[in-house]
Amino acid sequence: MAHLPIVQFEEQIIRTVEDNSVVVVIGETGSGKSTQLSQMLHRHGYSKRGIIGVTQPRRVAAVSVARRVAQELGVKLGEEVGYAIRFEDRTSDLTRIKYLTDGVLLRESLSDPELSHYSVIILDEAHERSLNTDILLGLVKRLTKLRASNLKVLITSATLDGEKVSEFFSESPILNVPGKLYPVEVVYSRERPISYTESCLKTALDIHRKEPEGDVLIFMTGQVKVFSPAPPNCRRFIVATNIAETSLTVDGVVYVVDSGYVKQRQYNPSTGMYSLDVVQISKVQANQRAGRAGRTRPGKCYRLYPSLMYQDELLDVTVPEIQRTSLAGTVLYLKSLDLPDIDILKFDFLDPPSAESLEDALKQLYLIDAIDENGAITSIGRTMAELPLEPSLSRTLLEANENGCLSQALTVAAMLSAETSLLPNRSSKNNEKKRKQEPVELPTGSGYGDHIQMLQIYEQWDRNGYDIRWCRDTGLQERGMVFVKDVRKQLSQIMQKIAKGSTDVRANRRYRESEHDYRNLRKALCVGYANRLAERMIQHNGYRTIGFKPQLIQVHPSSVLKADDDGMFPNYVVYHELIATSRPYMRNLCTVEMRWVSPIFKKLENLDVSKLSGGLHRDVRNGEGKSLELTKKENVAARTPDDHESRVLAARERFLARKAQK
DNA sequence: GAGCACTGC
Incomplete structure (x- = not known):
């Protein structure tokens, strides 16, 4: 500890923190900032009136740094020094220094918007600019004004963007701490x-x-x-x-x-x-x-x-x-905070995302009922924000709960949350050569697509008593499946807490319908994925997305969805994501029926982006509403031909085209 | 008939 370069700056750091509510610390690798800053502040009494919270972008870092600090202070991990990451909270009433992922801190702020438990918040590794860190930077900036008297904020960053972060926090001081790297x-x-x-x-x-x-x-x-x-x-x-x-x-x-x-x-x-x-x-x-x-x-x-x-x-x-990701989840989160002084399009980001990206998020949220036509968060949206899922899946869970198929939806949502591809790549010849025995056959979704396949796979694992050997035999990623089980458990607990009505979350609950057509589940998926809907073209197996700017796309070859006896794909599908590799593809899809789709067309017709932003009146007052005006017109033009009758007609044409092929 | 960097609630 004594050999760490940061230790000789202790006095200077403490003095600067005393005099300023925000301090930027530039610390190179090996400077000891992650382990020492919290201890210094602890020594100087900052943990007396609240917790010293240190965020990390990654879970392993939060755990290992907490462990080291506990060791240096000679305390038991989980007592004075603890950590909180997803699935694991090792803190107690004694905890004064708490390491946590920035995602966990964001979750905490949902129930405690002023983060009142904390006397100090240290945002570590801010230069990595993870989505969660960026949101926290904006929130914390707001808090430094609201809690000017009792909150200290430290941001650690890299040399090249320290100035920028300092400017963002009204010219807060920058401290440089050398690292301990060799040349x-x-x-x-x-x-x-x-x-x-x-x-x-x-x-x-x-x-x-x-x-x-x-x-x-x-x-x-x-x-x-x-x-x-x-x-x-x-x-x-x-x-x-x-x-x-x-x-x-x-x-x-x-x-x-x-x-x-x-x-x-x-x-x-x-x-x-x-x-x-x-x-x-x-x-x-x-x-x-x-x-x-x-x-x-x-x-x-x-x-x-x-x-x-x-x-x-x-x-x-x-x-x-x-600036590189879909913001539907972020916007819903910010809306759910109910910050009175915040218009989403004007939220104070260190680097704001484009207006286009925010508008895209608003449109998506509107289509799945998370916000109303005026951009105000709905009660559905509020419930959705409680779930650690992307909005489409949150919406699916709520709808499934109404439809009596929550248990199945929980499984699908958990499977889709798994980080890497869980399923083995069966087609590759290399794999077949390597494998000694034939793998156990996996279910194939009964013709309804990848979501249903995921459900069936998990149910089969459940029937096998969650045996890890079964994963091995089928070629499923073992760690991935265990992760799915954890996520499913977490989602079940949250749903039981927040959702109205009866919630049966047992994984092994058998529905008679599951043997047949998974109708209720697919209906719920159709509501949740109202913003990710595609319609097959009349003469071939390509699809067109339904929304604001129609895209021509194909079913990804990895999909379990196969063409029927006539060589055709289903008329309507919802997809989990669009990914452009060698071509534009939709990945992970589920078949839906046209009559479920009709309400979505209606919503599309009623959509007015300028109202959705909820900030236009204010924009006009400030004379800054230009980008919104433009997108409004363009969307109206894009959606007019999508009326119900022409869809029925198109569906009939597809049917006839199919007959002709026979 | 393709091919997937990395995190996180």
Whole structure:
């Protein structure tokens, strides 16, 4: 502890915190900021009138840092020092220092909007700009005014964006704390490489031939096929994605090879489509990567791009997640806080998302009844916000509860919440060769699509007593399935607490209908996914999204949904997401019936985005309502041809086209 | 008939 650089700044830090409600701390890797700031404030009495809360973007970090601080203070974890992450709250009445994920703090603020339990809030790793951190930055800024007398806020960030954060908090002071990294020599390429894989391999081999011992960490954008040069003196080569920038620390790394690129998922609010793009990293990321070479001794970082590119082309800071993701959940959350002085389109973000993105979110929320036509949150929306799910799934749960199929919907929602793909990739020939015995057959959704398949899979696991061996035999991801079980349990508990009427949440509850057509569940999904509906084209198996700007899309080949005997897909489906890879696809879909869809068309006709924002009157007063006016007109134009009769006609045509094919 | 970086409630 004493050897940490931050310790010698204790007095200065405390003095600055005394005099200011917000302090920005620039601390490089190894400065000890995550473990020491909370202890310093604790020593100086800041934990007497409230808890010192420290947020982390990742769960493992929250746990491991809490553990270390408890150890340093010589207390039992969960008493004076504790942590709270999803599924696990290790705090008690004694807790004075609390580490938590920023997601958990956001949840807490739902029931305690002023976060009154806390005397200090430290937002750690703010430079990573996770969605939750960004929302917290806005909320906390508001709190510093509301609770000016009894709340201290510390934001820790990286060198390159400290100024910006300070400006956001009305020029709050910036403290610099040096890190404890060894010097890292940065070597640039003379030119841009033609092939990054080749250039990586060449650089790695060069290091191996010319440099003294030490492991090599190589940052690429994805899986690399073959990369194991037989090492005579045993040097490790670790090929990693950006996971090694933050989540994963590899000891013994002395050399870093940085491709300069990262694969990033982005959301396009005008099409509702996600894409995975290989993009240039930011300077913050480049420095983070380089820093991985200097953890144990002086190291070297080989950047596979020219220094001019670093200076001129790389953005200073990573594009914040809030500008790359669908904001339906975020907007619903903010609406549910009922902040009187807040118009969603004007919420004080460090980097505001585009008006288009916020409007997209409002439209989505309107279609699933979370907000009314004036943009006010509904009682349904309020209940939805309690659930740690994306709004479509929250809405599905509430509807399913009305339909008497909550148990099934809980399972589907939990399955869809699982991080990575749970299902084995059966089609690949490699897998078949590797597997010794034939895998147990999985259910296929009875022709209703992927949601139903997920339900059937989980039910089968349930019938097998949640045996982990069953997952192994079927090729399902074991850890993923356990996660699903945890999520399902959490959702069940929340539903029992908040939902009206009877809620039967037992996973093994058998419905007679489940043997047949899953009608009630699919109906509930249709209501929840009213904003993700697609209609098949008349002559072929392509689909068109129904909404504001129709997109032409295909069923993703991984879908369990198969064409019928006539070679055709169903007329209407709801989808979980749109993803543009080699083509625009919809992934994870469920068949629905036309008569369930009709109310959605009606809602689309009544929609007026300018009213939804709930802030137009104010905008007019301030003379700033331009972007809203534009989108309003464009939406009206896009939806006029979608009346009920023409849909019935189209459905009939599809039927006839199908007959003709026979 | 494709192919998926990484978090989190």
